[in-house]
Amino acid sequence: xxxxxxxxxxxxxxxxxxxxxxxxxxxxxxxxxxxxxxxxxxxxxxxxxxxxxxxxxxxxxxxxxxxxxxxxxxxxxxxxxxxxxxxxxxxxxxxxxxxxxxxxxxxxxxxxxxxxxxxxxxxxxxxxxxxxxxxxxxxxxxxxxxxxxxxxxxxxxxxxxxxxxxxxxxxxxxxxxxxxxxxxxxxxxxxxxxxxxxxxxxxxxxxxxxxxxxxxxxxxxxxxxxxxxxxxxxxxxxxxxxxxxxxxxxxxxxxxxxxxxxxxxxxxxxxxxxxxxxxxxxxxxxxxxxxxxxxxxxxxxxxxxxxxxxxxxxxxxxxxxxxxxxxxxxxxxxxxxxxxxxxxxxxxxxxxxxxxxxxxxxxxxxxxxxxxxxxxxxxxxxxxxxxxxxxxxxxxxxxxxxxxxxxxxxxxxxxxxxxxxxxxxxxxxxxxxxxxxxxxxxxxxxxxxxxxxxxxxxxxxxxxxxxxxxxxxxxxxxxxxxxxxxxxxxxxxxxxxxxxxxxxxxxxxx
Amino acid sequence: xxxxxxxxxxxxxxxxxxxxxxxxxxxxxxxxxxxxxxxxxxxxxxxxxxxxxxxxxxxxxxxxxxxxxxxxxxxxxxxxxxxxxxxxxxxxxxxxxxxxxxxxxxxxxxxxxxxxxxxxxxxxxxxxxxxxxxxxxxxxxxxxxxxxxxxxxxxxxxxxxxxxxxxxxxxxxxxxxxxxxxxxxxxxxxxxxxxxxxxxxxxxxxxxxxxxxxxxxxxxxxxxxxxxxxxxxxxxxxxxxxxxxxxxxxxxxxxxxxxxxxxxxxxxxxxxxxxxxxxxxxxxxxxxxxxxxxxxxxxxxxxxxxxx
Numbered sequence: 001x002x003x004x005x006x007x008x009x010x011x012x013x014x015x016x017x018x019x020x021x022x023x024x025x026x027x028x029x030x031x032x033x034x035x036x037x038x039x040x041x042x043x044x045x046x047x048x049x050x051x052x053x054x055x056x057x058x059x060x061x062x063x064x065x066x067x068x069x070x071x072x073x074x075x076x077x078x079x080x081x082x083x084x085x086x087x088x089x090x091x092x093x094x095x096x097x098x099x100x101x102x103x104x105x106x107x108x109x110x111x112x113x114x115x116x117x118x119x120x121x122x123x124x125x126x127x128x129x130x131x132x133x134x135x136x137x138x139x140x141x142x143x144x145x146x147x148x149x150x151x152x153x154x155x156x157x158x159x160x161x162x163x164x165x166x167x168x169x170x171x172x173x174x175x176x177x178x179x180x181x182x183x184x185x186x187x188x189x190x191x192x193x194x195x196x197x198x199x200x201x202x203x204x205x206x207x208x209x210x211x212x213x214x215x216x217x218x219x220x221x222x223x224x225x226x227x228x229x230x231x232x233x234x235x236x237x238x239x240x241x242x243x244x245x246x247x248x249x250x251x252x253x254x255x256x257x258x259x260x261x262x263x264x265x266x267x268x269x270x271x272x273x274x275x276x277x278x279x280x281x282x283x284x285x286x287x288x289x290x291x292x293x294x295x296x297x298x299x300x301x302x303x304x305x306x307x308x309x310x311x312x313x314x315x316x317x318x319x320x321x322x323x324x325x326x327x328x329x330x331x332x333x334x335x336x337x338x339x340x341x342x343x344x345x346x347x348x349x350x351x352x353x354x355x356x357x358x359x360x361x362x363x364x365x366x367x368x369x370x371x372x373x374x375x376x377x378x379x380x381x382x383x384x385x386x387x388x389x390x391x392x393x394x395x396x397x398x399x400x401x402x403x404x405x406x407x408x409x410x411x412x413x414x415x416x417x418x419x420x421x422x423x424x425x426x427x428x429x430x431x432x433x434x435x436x437x438x439x440x441x442x443x444x445x446x447x448x449x450x451x452x453x454x455x456x457x458x459x460x461x462x463x464x465x466x467x468x469x470x471x472x473x474x475x476x477x478x479x480x481x482x483x484x485x486x487x488x489x490x491x492x493x494x495x496x497x498x499x500x501x502x503x504x505x506x507x508x509x510x
Numbered sequence: 511x512x513x514x515x516x517x518x519x520x521x522x523x524x525x526x527x528x529x530x531x532x533x534x535x536x537x538x539x540x541x542x543x544x545x546x547x548x549x550x551x552x553x554x555x556x557x558x559x560x561x562x563x564x565x566x567x568x569x570x571x572x573x574x575x576x577x578x579x580x581x582x583x584x585x586x587x588x589x590x591x592x593x594x595x596x597x598x599x600x601x602x603x604x605x606x607x608x609x610x611x612x613x614x615x616x617x618x619x620x621x622x623x624x625x626x627x628x629x630x631x632x633x634x635x636x637x638x639x640x641x642x643x644x645x646x647x648x649x650x651x652x653x654x655x656x657x658x659x660x661x662x663x664x665x666x667x668x669x670x671x672x673x674x675x676x677x678x679x680x681x682x683x684x685x686x687x688x689x690x691x692x693x694x695x696x697x698x699x700x701x702x703x704x705x706x707x708x709x710x711x712x713x714x715x716x717x718x719x720x721x722x723x724x725x726x727x728x729x730x731x732x733x734x735x736x737x738x739x740x741x742x743x744x745x746x747x748x749x750x751x752x753x754x755x756x757x758x759x760x761x762x763x764x765x766x767x768x769x770x771x772x773x774x775x776x777x778x779x780x781x782x783x784x785x786x787x788x789x790x791x792x793x794x795x796x797x798x799x800x801x802x803x804x805x806x807x808x809x810x811x812x813x814x815x816x817x818x
Contacts (some may be wrong), residue, residue, distance in 0.1 A: 054696065075698030090693035091685050094809065103686050104697035108679040 002029040004066070005192050007052075011060035013046050020046040021057070022216040025428055028161070028194060034202045035072035035195045037236055038213035040431050041404075044196045045087070047213070052084045053077040061149040062159075075106070083154025084163040089146050091153075093139035097121075101153050108352050113276030115468075123154055128182055143291065144175045151182070159379055163194045164184065168202055168460070172291060173494030180206050190397070198236070199462065200229045212236055237434045254318075255354055256301065256422045256453035262312035263477075264302050272298035274477040275312065280283045280453040282421065285444065287468030287485075290497055295455050296337065300426055304336050305329045317421055330359060335420035337411055339427045345411045348400025352392060353381035356414050386445055389411035389439065405436025414445055426457040441467060461493060477500045514649055521653035521770055525661055526727065528557070528758075529763025530719040530736075532664040533751070534743035535757040536671045537541065540708040542572050542747050543675065545688035545810040547677040549589045549605030550710065551716045552740030554611025558583040558720020560616040562566055563731040564623060565721075566633045571724045573736025575634070576660070580714045581722035587713020588706075594703045598814035611738075624731075635729035636722070660722045671754040684708055688808030691815040701815050716740065740792050751805045759795070767793045 006028040013021040021043045026036045044214050048164060049055045051062065053071040058152070062069055064080055071077050077084075091100050098118045102108055118134035118407045121449045125132045128149055147167060148484055155161055164183075168176045183193050183206060197203050204224065211221040212235040220235055221320065255281040266272035272295045280286045288296060301307035303314060303328035314322045328338075338344035346355050357377055360366055382396040390409045392402060401406060415423070425444060429437040444467065448454055458464050471488050473480045473496035479500020483492070495505060532550055541548050558579035565578025593604045624630065636658035645655040674679040683704055686694050691701045707799060723739065724731050742764050749763075750756025771786040779786075 052696070065517065073698060078698055084696070090690070092688050092689045092693055094806070095682075095686060099682055099686075103682055104694060104699040106698070111678050112682060143754045215805050266524070 002031060003199070004028065005030040005064065007045065007061075007063040008051065009061045009063065011047060011050060012058045012060075013043075013050060013055060014058045018371055020216055021050070021060075023060075024216070024218045025223070026211055026218060028192060029209075030192055032208040033183060033187055033193045033206050035207040035210045036213060037200075037203055037210050037232060039198055040433055041433060042236075043216040044213055044250060045165055045358060046216075048084065048165060048194065048196060051077065052082060052163065078157050078159070079106075081158055081160040082163065083157060083159025083161070084149065085150040085154060085166075086166060087165040089150055091138045091146055091150065094137070097131050097136055097141075098134035100149065100155055101134075105157065121152060121156060121431060123157060127150075128405065140213055142170075143170045144178070147171070148182075156335075160191045161191070163196070165196045166198075167195070168197065168199065170292060172371040172497040173461070173490055174498055176202065199361070199414060201331065201462075203232065204229060204340075214238055222485055224274055225331060230435055251283050251451075253451060253453070255279050255315075256282050256317055257322075257455060258313075258315040259299075259303070260313045260315075262299075262302055262314060264298055264307055265309045265310060266298055266375055272477050273302065276474070276478055277312075278472050278479055278482070280422065280455050282453045283448060283451050284469040285448055285454040285456050285467055286482075287464035287471045288455065288474050289461055289464045289471055289493055290459070290474035292459045296426070296473050296474060298477070299340070299474070300424055300455075300457065301335075303424060304331075304334070333418075333421035335415035335418060335422070336424045336425070337408075337415055337426060337428050339430070341411055346399045346407060348398065349395050350399055350401055350508040351391070352385065352402075353377055353412060355410055356381045356384055356395075359414060359418070371490040383409075384417050387417070388443075405439075406431050408432060408436060408440060412440065416443060416447060419450075420447070420452055423452050423454045424457075425454060427459070428456070429463065451476060465490075473497055473502075481505070511775045513795040515641045515652070516647050518652040520583050521547055522656065523769040524762055524765045525654070525657060525665075525726035525774065526765075528555060528662045528757070529664045529726065530722050530739050531743045531746045531761035531764055532662065532668070532758055533745050534712075534716045534719035534759060535676065535721060536667045536738060536754060537719075538743055538755055539671060539750075539752060539757055540674065540684055541690045541705075541712040542744075542811075543752055543808060543811065544705050545691065545808050545815075546594065546705060546712075547601045547744075547812045548587075548590065548712050549602060549604075549607065549744060550608030551607035552736060552738070553746055554583040554590075554713055554716040555723065555736045555740045556587050556612040556734065557586050557611075557726040557738070557741075558717035559735055560620055560720075560731050561597075561717065562721030562724045563633060565638045566635065566725060567623075567631060570634060572634045572636050572678065575719055575725055577720040582719035583717025583720060584710055584713040587709050587716070589714070591709040594814065595702055601807075601812050601814075608678070613734060616731070620731050620733065630730040633725075633729060635725040636749040640701040657661045660718070660726050664798075667757070668754045675754060687806075688810055691810055695815075695817065701754075701779070717742075719743065721799075724817065745794045745798050748805050753809070754807070757779035763797075764790050764793060779785045787796065 004027055006344065008024065009024040011021050011024045024047055026047065038044045046055065051078050053074045056072060062071060069080060080121045081206060097120060098114050102112065102117050103120050121132060121134055167179060172177060180232060187193055195206060207224050209221055209223055210232065212219050215446060259276055259278050261277055262273050263271060263275055264273045276299060284339040292294060298307055303310050304312050305324050309322050313320060319332060321329050321332065342348060343496065357366060360383060361372065366373060378395060379407060385392060385395055388409045390413060399410060402410065428440050428444065434441065444454060458466055465485060465488060468485050470482055470484055471493065472482045473493055480496035492505060496502060538548060538551060541611040550751060561582035561636040562575040562579035566572050566575030576793055590604055590608050593599045594601045638656055638658055645651040686703045687701050694701050720736060723736055725792035746757050746760035746764060771789045774786050775783050
């Protein structure tokens with residue numbers, strides 16, 4: 001048996017109101033790829049932030065190379081050879097690659113010798129079959145390049161234990177393959193990798209051992225050879241779940257959303273949509289797959305009237321809705337579950353009943369002569385809270401003090417209670433636990449059965465493939481192609497997510 | 511020949527009026543790059559202006575006055591740092607409060623120290639130093655080499671600040687902290703310490719700039735004598751795209767506006783002098799409104815850093 005490079009013993013982390021880690025024990029052997037598997041909120045990132053010195057544990061011990069250590073800051077972690085690639089990259093876009101690499105290093109001389117560091121980083125990159133341009137600005141790098149830079153940055157600081165926090169979330173399937181090659185190369189040289197994920201396929205591909213976290217507790221460490229996806233899913237969730245798609249084909253109705261050659265600008269003043277066309281029919285779920293930041297947000301803002309369309313047309317339920325006022329668009333039977341529920345979906349500092357009224361407050365019977373009728377509003381709120389299973393002490397509770405799952409149920413209640421004909425669902429289960437996730441998905445499928453057209457945006461391919469009837473892939477503001485879910489393969493979708501058009505792919509097949 | 515003489519004297523005047531903006535700007539560029547919007551600089555300069563006069567009066571030398579000014583303004587800057595970095599209060603509100611504090615403190619202390627309506631005591635101020643040989647060159651000598659010491663110092667500081675900002679480890683840390691403090695935390699940089707130090711530096715230099723106003727441009731203190739130069743220095747930082755060399759140029763542009771309005775007033779044009787007085791301020795507004803191309807502020811501008 002190999003030497004234990006890391007032992008975390010009985011780690012407890014208490015945040016105000018939340019016990020994020022509850023006596024977690026976690027042991028990593030030298031040279032292995034050890035996956036920390038768990039749902040969102042299971043405590044994976046917390047545990048790793050403790051190891052990296054960003055959080056201090058409430059209690060518990062960390063042993064590195066057989067010695068007890070006190071990692072009270074990232075600087076200490078780096079000195080101990082720990083490197084971490086965070087889920088949200090810790091790179092500074094306005095600085096160059098090499099400036100990012102040397103930033104904050106204890107070994108730096110007062111006057112920086114960037115040229116020497118640049119030579120070193122190019123050599124280091126070459127060793128791992130990578131290319132870097134040291135004087136390029138980081139903001140000009142692709143997401144994949146930024147991730148590789150983060151790994152290089154850690155290696156340059158002498159990391160031999162590398163923590164990768166959900167590294168695949170932002171990558172196309174092909175980039176994931178590249179990453180895995182690199183991970184294998186690293187471990188073959190004696191580096192150790194802690195891989196954080198909740199994606200079972202990837203976990204089964206890359207890991208030597210897997211430790212499952214559930215509700216802040218470590219439940220089991222298993223060898224990959226002794227387990228399978230179903231067992232892992234069960235460990236992760238705590239009960240049996242069905243990984244298969246159950247829905248049949250939909251009864252297609254008329255077109256409810258039609259976008260024709262739509263263009264718009266991003267906040268940075270560059271074109272975010274470049275002639276995007278698609279249509280959604282009643283009774284279907286159209287999934288939009290794609291790497292984050294390829295125009296998904298702008299597309300939804302154009303549809304809901306929050307962003308100016310510079311050319312092209314958007315038709316909703318047969319009525320031209322291009323650059324229409326958001327309230328008029330809502331009036332056409334559109335409901336919207338926004339990607340960022342705290343920014344767009346709800347107002348944390350308002351009560352549940354107020355949040356539920358955000359759309360209809362001015363209409364009869366909730367409002368008469370510009371005066372709110374609280375009696376009517378309260379009755380309606382109570383009914384909605386009950387119908388959508390929002391767990392709350394009362395309708396007076398602040399929206400912000402609900403759990404994530406219940407906040408999302410509150411948003412669903414407001415949006416779905418209006419019986420929409422067209423529903424926009426952006427990352428509807430992001431950050432939710434498995435129970436809430438299942439609930440939200442069931443409600444979406446129910447709406448579909450009732451005949452609503454649904455536009456589902458997600459960066460999780462698994463989610464798209466489980467729920468959608470058709471899948472459109474977005475890349476740099478254009479649709480690369482649309483496939484029926486039963487014809488879709490991960491490989492094909494992945495190529496489209498990286499910018500290949502479906503027609504080109506079809507042509508090469510024959 | 512006459513026209514050349516007046517151009518040379520205009521250039522000399524431009525450097526004189528630009529100097530307080532450049533001096534304060536060399537400190538502000540560090541705090542601004544670290545993500546601090548220090549609008550309290552106006553108040554800090556005012557404190558520096560009075561402390562400079564008081565120091566010169568007590569210790570008998572303009573240089574001691576300048577040092578005393580830097581010390582007093584840096585104390586004020588530490589109050590600003592404590593409130594904005596440690597307490598995480600809104601930088602704009604704190605800065606405004608510091609300005610009111612500076613105005614009140616200096617008005618009160620000036621009256622206590624020097625009394626009302628009395629003739630100002632004679633104090634040592636910064637006098638013109640003609641650089642040997644260079645000042646004898648026709649035109650150039652008159653334009654550039656007959657200034658007081660702080661004007662030369664301001665110009666010399668520009669390449670030094672530029673070097674520190676772009677070539678040293680400290681400069682890299684400062685630039686990074688203003689862009690993405692969290693990322694700095696993950697590589698072991700003490701974000702709070704960096705911000706404290708840069709605010710202290712901005713305090714030191716605004717004190718020096720204030721002393722220049724009272725001991726370089728004039729040789730006494732009058733109420734609210736900084737007259738918006740702190741805000742103009744802040745504008746010069748933005749206009750100069752957060753680089754020391756840019757700030758030098760921006761300072762000279764604003765300085766030129768002030769120098770022009772003096773000339774026009776003296777020449778007795780038909781334009782009412784109130785409009786002429788507006789010139790530097792109007793130019794500042796134009797510069798800030800982005801008429802001269804985009805200046806990119808640090809990404810974490812004015813945001814307190816919260817460790818979780």
